[in-house]
Structure formats: C-alpha cells, structure tokens
Amino acid sequence: MNLIIDTSEHCSLRLALISRKATIFDIQITAHHTQSEKLLPLLEQQLGKQKLKLSDIKSITVENRGEGFTNLRIGVTTANALGFALGIPVIPIKGKALKNKGITVVKPEYSRPPHIT
Numbered sequence: 001m002n003l004i005i006d007t008s009e010h011c012s013l014r015l016a017l018i019s020r021k022a023t024i025f026d027i028q029i030t031a032h033h034t035q036s037e038k039l040l041p042l043l044e045q046q047l048g049k050q051k052l053k054l055s056d057i058k059s060i061t062v063e064n065r066g067e068g069f070t071n072l073r074i075g076v077t078t079a080n081a082l083g084f085a086l087g088i089p090v091i092p093i094k095g096k097a098l099k100n101k102g103i104t105v106v107k108p109e110y111s112r113p114p115h116i117t
Contacts (some may be wrong), residue, residue, distance in 0.1 A: 001058055002019075002059045017047075025049070062090060064106050064109055073108055095107075
C-alpha cells in the first residue's frame with residue numbers, strides 16, 4: 001500500500017492510502033497552519049478505522065513542491081521520518097529523491113524563497 005501525504009496548501013491537509021486494487025481512504029481536511037498538529041493523529045485515526053498498522057504501508061509518496069515553506073516542510077519531513085523508521089521508499093511527486101548511504105530522502109522544492117519574519 002502507498003501512503004500519499006500532501007501538505008502543500010496553507011489551509012488543508014490530504015492523506016490517502018492506495019492499494020494495488022483500490023483506494024483505502026482519501027481524506028482532505030481543513031488545517032489552517034495546523035498541519036503539524038493534525039497529520040499524524042489523522043493518519044493514526046484513518047489506519048485504525050481500516051484496522052491497519054503503519055507496517056502495512058509499503059511506500060510513501062509526498063507532495064514536495066509548493067509555496068508554503070513550513071507546511072510543505074511538515075509533510076516532507078514526516079514522510080522522510082516515516083520512510084526511515086519503516087524502512088520503506090519515499091517518493092517525491094515531482095523530481096527525484098536523494099539517496100545517500102542507503103537512505104532515500106525527499107527534499108522540498110519551494111516555488112520562491114522563504115519569507116520568515
């Protein structure tokens with residue numbers, strides 16, 4: 001099963017789990033600058049509803065291009081951390097993942113420089 005994570009929008013969060021045969025879940029919620037607080041609890045909730053575990057996930061695809069610096073980084077970092085912890089590949093929606101010493105890492109690609117005040 002492939003987990004899809006998309007936090008590229010400032011005000012939403014999307015998680016989907018796709019098997020070879022069907023979409024297990026595909027949910028988008030409002031998360032106005034709260035992706036970090038909602039991402040993992042939402043994943044846990046959705047897996048629980050389906051009686052699945054993290055170990056059932058075999059790959060992760062993550063949206064790695066967008067405008068929001070922090071929200072994009074949240075999704076990419078979570079995908080990279082889960083991929084490392086579970087020993088599964090992380091695949092960027094755009095571009096290529098970096099490989100170093102057997103570890104695959106997706107790097108966020110911002111459409112403009114960060115605006116940090």
